[in-house]
Amino acid sequence: MKYPILLATHLSLLLSAAALRIPVKRTSSTSVSRIRKAQPGHVNSKLNARAPGDGSNTLDLDTVHDLIYMADITIAGEAYPMQLDTGSSDLWLQHVHVNDDMEISDITYNLTYGIGWAYGHIAYAPMTFAGISVQDQAFLNVSQSMNPALSYGAEGILGLGFTSLSTIDALVNRTKSDRGRSLLYTMFEDNKSQPNFIAFALQRSTHEEDDVDGSFSIGEYEPEYAAVADQPAIPTFPEHAPKRWNVLLDALMIGDSVIFPNTTVADAPSNMAVILLDSGTSYSYVPTWVGDLIYGGIEGAKFDRTMGQWMVPCDAEIDMAFQIGGQIFPLHPLDVAPHSLYNREVCAGSFIPQEISVGAGQFDWLIGDNFLRSTYSLYDFGDFDSDGKMGDPYVKLLSLTDPNEASAEFVAVRGGTARTDIVYNVAQVTANAAGSTSIGTDLASTLNSIGKYLPVMLAITALNALALLAGVIALIVYMVRKRRDSSAPSNASSARLPRGRMTPMPLSRNPSVREPTPAGERHSYERNHPDAYNPVSMALTEDTIFVPPSPAYRKSFGGKSVDRPQSMAI
Structure with a gap:
């Protein structure tokens, strides 16, 4: 694992061994802690707290x-x-x-997401993130955007995925330049001898x-969750050169099922x-049958x-858990059914329950913060080899939720009786071969016979269809001529009146949804609208080269309906 760092020359020797841990606050943080870089295999336990304004590079991580x-x-x-x-994987910013x-x-370019879009010009600038600088x-x-994240005070999105998913990188590559790499890729590339992973603990609050x-940390474990280092590595899918996490x-597991x-x-594997593990999505999106299993029996x-x-x-x-890589990760029941927004x-x-339209068939479920809050999640981009190429990435997850303690916390907030007997046993799962099917000998013989005579059957069917079509056309011509001969008008007043409008009018469950904004008009987003608290989904709807699918989400914000423009095919 490598840790990226590019600092100003006069600070490089002092700070190259530093990694940053940032406490998460519900409102703006008042302090930031920094961890000194540990030797491989060692996790520092001593923290040096620094307050904003003390001259250090600080980073506040907030949630709404x-x-x-x-x-x-x-x-x-x-x-x-x-x-x-x-x-x-892209970084975009307004204002x-x-x-x-x-x-x-x-x-x-116009970047489109699971919910929202952003349009503007590619630009270049020096940046500093988590105390790490790139030039x-x-x-x-x-210049134009519609995104629910903006209503929470964010000025843009910082993508933490692989640079192979970056639209900006693909566009810049076409100019024969390598300046379009993602921010994390640039950081890792600048110092290949240091760990190159990020880690999150996104915990919840039961009261505002x-x-x-x-x-959130780069290149260092949170000491409280140091056990994540001993967790088995979970390979990405695909294991080699993935575009997403x-x-x-x-x-x-749902209850005892x-x-x-x-x-x-x-x-x-078919079973x-x-x-997709997505910190930019508030909730999770699953196939309809999964949602029915979770909630339908309540x-x-x-x-x-x-x-x-x-x-x-x-x-x-609702007591449930995921099994990933042979490991059990219980979810907190407060996250499975939160208060309605x-x-x-x-x-x-x-x-x-919504069929996934983003990702072009690259994943089945979009798993967001309602699951990630129950884990300490580490995303490792892979080691650099002797040729300077990154190895295979992987994920490590450390469960932070004890199901029985979570039951007690749920009851303290919602009422009821806490459970003390929740146990999840690892299911024995052997991955099936992808798309493997078999058929019997008799069925194979039947299919071969059908294939032999199919051209003859199709030819006979086509001849019959042509004969029938010719007869129908002849009948229509005869009826039209007969009607024309017998329907001459007797005077002007007998002219045919216009028929009533019979075209069905489209109906919408959401009457505020309107037609797409005409080209050239600026889209606006009201940051302080009264209906501000909407879940967000920042899973990019497109890879860099293929034509994206039609958007499956249209949302009205604050009484105004905003339709995102279609992405421009390159």
Whole structure:
């Protein structure tokens, strides 16, 4: 594992051994802690606290209603709050203060996400993130955007995925330049002898006034969660040269039931699901049958078609866990059915049944913060070999949720009786071959016979169809001529009146949805609208070269409907 660092010359010797741990606060943090770099295999336990303004490079990581996690990045000398997103790889920013340190190119693009979009020019500027500096980093200088993350105070998105998913990198590559690499790639490339992983603890709060005890780090473990170093590495899918932080889901545990998933992803084991771990998505998006299994058996639960979510009684405790890489990760029941964002008297299922349209069939489930809060997650980009190439990446997950303690915490907030007998046993799962099928000898013989006579059968069918079509045409011609001869008008007043409009009018469940904004009009986003708290999804809807699918999400914000423009095919 390597740790990236590029610092100003006069600080390089002092800071090259430093890694940063940032406490997560529900509101702006008042302190930041820094960990000195440990030797390989050793985790420092002594923290040196530093307060903002003491001359150190600091980073605040904030969350709003457990829906979004943000951190500051300095671009050309100005600090901007950004959403941290493992589901995408591009960096974009609105309201940029342009100065002489910044270069604006003539390359434009529209990035589209699971929810939202951003359009602007590719630009270059010096940046500092988590105390680490780079001198020439590409980003999208956004002039138009629609994104729910903006309503939480974020000025843009910082993608923490692989540079192979970066649209900016692909566009810059076409100019025969390598200046478009993602921010993390640039950092890792600048110092190949240091660890190159990031780690998150995205914990929750049960009351709005409480602090969220979490952290984000680069190149260092959080001492409290040092056991993650001993966890088995979970390979990405695919294992070699992935574009996303995808892993395989072995099984889903709901209560005492064990459910084995399936997949629609090519080359994936047929009895597992490919899931994307996405810190930029508030909730999780799963196949419809999965949502039905999680919430359908709860007394009083019902599916709200307008919201597209299950609504459940708030005192209904749902105990469930994921099995990934042969390891069990229980979820906190407060995250499985949080209070509705629109009505605090009811609770909503955070596993939203919706067929995944993003990712072009590269994953089955989109797993967001409602799962990640139950783990300490480490994303390792792989070691550099002697030729300077990164090795295979992997993920490590450390469970932070004891299911029985979580039950007690749920009951303390929602009422009921806490459980003390929750045990999840590892299911024995052997990966099936991808797309393997077999047929019997008799069936094979029948299929061969059909194939032999199929051309003759098709020819006879085509001749019959042509004869029938000729007869129908002759009949229509005869009827038209007969009617013309017998229907001459007697006077002007007998002219045919226009018929009533019979074309069906389109109906919409959401009356505020309107037609796409005409070309040339600027889109606007009201940052302070009263209906601000909407889940976000920053999984990029497209890779860099293929034509993206049609968007599956249209949302009205604050009484205004905004349709994102289609991405421009390159």
